[in-house]
Every structure is written in structure tokens, then in C-alpha cells.
Amino acid sequence: MKTVNLLKALGIALCVATASSAYAQASDAMAGMDMGSSAPSAKTIKKTDRKLGLDVRKALSKAQGFDVSNVFVRARGGAVTLTGSVPEGGQIAQAEEVAKGVAGVKSVTNKLTLGTQGGGGGG
Numbered sequence: 001m002k003t004v005n006l007l008k009a010l011g012i013a014l015c016v017a018t019a020s021s022a023y024a025q026a027s028d029a030m031a032g033m034d035m036g037s038s039a040p041s042a043k044t045i046k047k048t049d050r051k052l053g054l055d056v057r058k059a060l061s062k063a064q065g066f067d068v069s070n071v072f073v074r075a076r077g078g079a080v081t082l083t084g085s086v087p088e089g090g091q092i093a094q095a096e097e098v099a100k101g102v103a104g105v106k107s108v109t110n111k112l113t114l115g116t117q118g119g120g121g122g123g
Contacts, residue, residue: 048104049075052075052078052104055102056082056098063095067086070086070115072084078104078107079109080102080107082096082109083112087115091112092113095110
């Protein structure tokens with residue numbers, strides 16, 4: 001009788017070991033698929049887009065004589081959109097060139113317009 005119980009216990013232990021091993025291999029395979037499928041979570045995408053937008057904005061703020069106060073940067077999957085206004089026409093093209101030079105930027109849509117900064121007097 002003791003032998004039968006011992007064999008049952010060994011059988012159960014073997015089943016548990018086999019099942020956990022199979023589970024570990026399956027989860028490793030799934031982890032590998034997650035990495036290769038290039039489908040990061042929405043949270044990760046938002047974080048990456050936000051960082052890219054900030055990087056572009058930082059690059060613009062460092063550009064010689066460029067005022068970013070009325071420029072808005074939006075990034076989505078490497079595609080950057082610039083909106084807002086700049087005081088000088090040359091800064092529209094300058095902003096696009098600076099944005100294209102930032103690591104991670106795949107394309108730039110430039111919707112900047114020529115406009116005055118602040119509220120100039122009326123009269």
C-alpha cells in the first residue's frame with residue numbers, strides 16, 4: 001500500500017514538473033513573440049511619442065534665434081507635426097529642418113504659419 005501511495009506522489013510530482021516546464025517554455029515563447037511582433041502597449045507608444053515631441057521641442061529651443069513659444073509639436077509613431085506661428089518666414093523652414101534632424105523622427109508635417117508674437121497694440 002505504501003508503494004502505491006509513493007508511486008501516486010511521484011506521478012503527481014512528475015505531472016506538476018512537466019506542466020510547469022511546459023508553462024515556462026510557453027511563456028518564454030510568448031515573451032519572444034511580444035518582442036518581435038513590434039506591438040508595444042498603448043502606454044509605451046504614448047510615452048515614446050511624448051518623449052519624441054519633447055526632444056523636437058528641445059532641439060527647436062536650442063536653434064539659433066528660434067522662439068518656440070507659439071510652436072506646438074505633436075509626435076505619433078515617428079511622424080512629427082509642427083503647428084502654431086513664428087515671427088519670421090525663414091523660421092518655418094528652419095523648424096522643419098531642425099525637427100528632421102532629431103533622432104527618431106521619420107517624417108515632418110509643417111503647418112507653421114507666419115504670425116506676430118504676442119498681442120501687438122491696436123489702433
